[in-house]
Amino acid sequence: MFALLTNKYPGMRVWLSQRITAVVMAAYVVLLIIALLMLQPSDYAAWRVFAGSTVFRLATLLCFICLSVHAWVGVRDVLRDYIFNQTLRTYLQILVDLLLVAYVVWLSLILWGL
């Protein structure tokens, strides 16, 4: 399975990574809803305990890393379809890459700065 994510499969790699990240995000949303229904944090202190747990932090970080990969593939396709000027497209792609990395760093700061 992991061989499919290597250079040997340039088409499959991108397609499969978007599918895998989608599954991870879907699982995260379902688990989050279940966790919230079970714990039902009612006040600020309870929410802090919930959001401060290592499991929540790691799962949320994983979900957003997947979101970034997923969005990277999608936006890359959109740029390739609509931006025909190669230089402009490269700059826009770099901008998107930096933004996505920045979002993940920002999220990490939020999660661990609690």
Added chain:
Amino acid sequence: MKLSIYRFDPDVDEKPYMQDYDVALQEGDNMLLDALLRVKHQDDSMSLRKSCREGICGSDAVNINGKNGLACITRIADLTEPVVVRPLPGLPVIRDLVVDMTQFYEHFNSVDPYLKNDDPLPETERLQSPEDRAKLDGLYECILCGACTTSCPSFWWNPDKFVGPAALLQAYRFIVDSRDQAQAERLENLEDPYRLYRCHNIMNCVEVCPKKLSPNAAIVAIKDLKIAGATVNNQDKPAKKIFGIKVG
């Protein structure tokens, strides 16, 4: 019956325009092609392709009220007037409703749409079990009318690189044929990021196919086979382990 037909003659017209027609139908005029032929009778400068007039040859695929279909099997009774008839979208117009399908056929050729088998020719035919033959149902019926490919946004965006639903359906038709020996080569031929993977399951192909086929199902099946094929190819190699857990 009122029709609005796309007109363009590159020798005369600077740009395309829509021309309105009002034709009197006669008994037995049930399909849109009958009405188009009445128009042709009234104005013989209007060009269209047609041949078998019964949904087998696929030559009269046009865009009817915004949806691709075969004029010969589209019932007039099901259409709202004025019926807007345009050439298939996404292909260069040669004249009026006639499009240049060269690119469509090039993609078709690129998937090698013929049986590859290096075994010596048997005395009679190459036999298949009924189960293997059944795998070709829903694939071999394609008449290459181009309705699906020209309704696919992925094809509009990348007509030179994305193979398109019709050719991918044909690719799968030979990939699953038990008599074909080039499955791995055929799958490898579709590995480029554009040829196969530009399909985003928009499903326009399934909606418009006049033969009620599902190119999308074929495309999904090709992707599944590629995953299965890669897994089989890697079975002989030592398993990769991360922290003692087998991962690949």
